[in-house]
Structures are given as structure tokens and as C-alpha cells.
Amino acid sequence: MTGASSGIGLAIAERALADGWRVTGLSRRGAGPDAAAFSGISCDLADVEATARSASRLRDVTGFVHAAGFMATAPIDAVDLAEGDAMWRLHVGAAVQLAGHLAPQLPSGGRIVLIGSRVAMGAPGRAQYAAVKAAQIGLARSWAAELIARQITVNIVAPGATETPMLEAASRHSSPPRMPPLGRLIRPDEVAAAVAFLLSSSAAAITGQTLVMCGGGSL
Numbered sequence: 001m002t003g004a005s006s007g008i009g010l011a012i013a014e015r016a017l018a019d020g021w022r023v024t025g026l027s028r029r030g031a032g033p034d035a036a037a038f039s040g041i042s043c044d045l046a047d048v049e050a051t052a053r054s055a056s057r058l059r060d061v062t063g064f065v066h067a068a069g070f071m072a073t074a075p076i077d078a079v080d081l082a083e084g085d086a087m088w089r090l091h092v093g094a095a096v097q098l099a100g101h102l103a104p105q106l107p108s109g110g111r112i113v114l115i116g117s118r119v120a121m122g123a124p125g126r127a128q129y130a131a132v133k134a135a136q137i138g139l140a141r142s143w144a145a146e147l148i149a150r151q152i153t154v155n156i157v158a159p160g161a162t163e164t165p166m167l168e169a170a171s172r173h174s175s176p177p178r179m180p181p182l183g184r185l186i187r188p189d190e191v192a193a194a195v196a197f198l199l200s201s202s203a204a205a206i207t208g209q210t211l212v213m214c215g216g217g218s219l
Contacts, residue, residue, distance in 0.1 A: 003067035004032035007164035011188035045094040055101040063111040066095045084128035091132040108151040116158035118214045144208030153207035157194045160214035162186040180215030
């Protein structure tokens with residue numbers, strides 16, 4: 001999986017370990033849960049060649065979770081094209097590269113889960129981020145159709161504002177998070193629980209879908 005060093009990705013890794021999975025995490029620091037069943041690989045997913053080298057080390061994979069990401073926000077007349085390119089590379093390009101390597105080796109019943117965002121439906125000041133998250137939906141549905149004959153499922157968990165360090169990132173200060181009608185932010189462990197279900201055999205008939213966890217924000 002990617003993004004296991006913090007936030008939602010860390011919560012997913014911890015839940016997967018608790019459920020008996022062996023987890024390999026790709027991140028710049030190669031960090032993750034302190035557990036015997038976790039191994040970290042230091043990799044800058046923005047670097048195509050480094051990602052290819054890291055991917056070549058992955059063997060006997062039965063599931064792939066892409067949780068790495070960041071958000072950069074700006075109004076329409078002040079977008080930073082370089083930030084848009086960087087978001088595309090991390091959220092979409094790295095997912096395509098890693099899934100392309102892993103999909104051929106996934107067994108029947110394998111799983112791919114992408115961490116999307118409710119913002120994929122559009123939000124003021126977040127156009128570039130919304131675009132890359134919307135692109136993930138196209139990826140997931142296309143992959144799901146391509147892999148369904150092998151009983152491999154591909155889905156997205158798309159949370160709203162979640163209690164993670166990314167909420168305080170300088171890159172999103174122009175568009176702060178909004179409190180959902182639920183009255184609190186989404187918790188990382190709640191996102192991890194949804195991912196855990198999609199990784200399980202109980203979710204074998206669910207594919208090509210986006211599960212939105214927004215605390216009522218889309219109502």
C-alpha cells in the first residue's frame with residue numbers, strides 16, 4: 001500500500017495488520033506501524049523511475065491500497081500548475097504505475113482500493129484536486145471492468161474532511177475544511193474500517209463503486 005506513514009494510510013495499515021494481513025508500505029520515509037508484519041519501502045512516488053524500482057520488489061501481493069495524497073487549493077485565477085501536475089502524478093500517475101505492475105500478479109479474489117475524496121464531485125477553490133480525484137473514479141471503473149473476469153475487485157473509499165495532518169497543510173489554507181452536518185470530522189479509523197470491508201471476502205460482489213463517507217456533507 002501507499003501512504004502508510006501517516007493519516008488515513010497509517011490507520012488503514014494498522015487495521016489491516018489487526019485483521020491478519022502482512023503489509024508493505026511505500027512512502028518517502030518508508031515508515032509505518034511498528035509491527036513485525038509491516039515492512040516499509042522508501043520511495044518517492046513522484047519519481048517514476050524510483051516507483052518502478054520499488055514496484056519491482058513487490059511479490060505475492062493479494063491487495064493494493066493507494067492512500068498517498070495531498071491537497072493544494074486555490075481560486076480559479078490563482079492555480080499553481082506545478083501543484084496540479086504533482087497532484088496528478090501522486091493520485092493518478094502513481095496509482096496507474098503501481099496497479100499496472102501489481103494487477104497481473106494479483107490472484108483470483110484480489111483487491112484494489114483507492115482513497116478518493118468527496119471533493120471529486122467539485123468544490124470551490126479545489127478544482128485541480130477535484131479533477132484528480134474524479135480521474136480516480138474513471139480509473140477504478142475501468143479497472144473493475146477489465147479485471148472482473150478474474151474475480152478482482154476495484155473500489156474507492158471517498159471521505160470528506162478527515163482528522164489528519166493534511167487538514168493543516170499550508171497548501172490548502174485558501175480552502176479550509178467545512179464541518180459536515182454530522183457535527184464532527186470523519187475519523188481515520190472509520191475510513192480504515194470501510195477499506196477493511198472492501199478488502200474482505202464479504203465484499204466480493206462489490207466492484208467499480210465509490211463509497212462516500214462525508215458525515216452528511218453531500219446531503
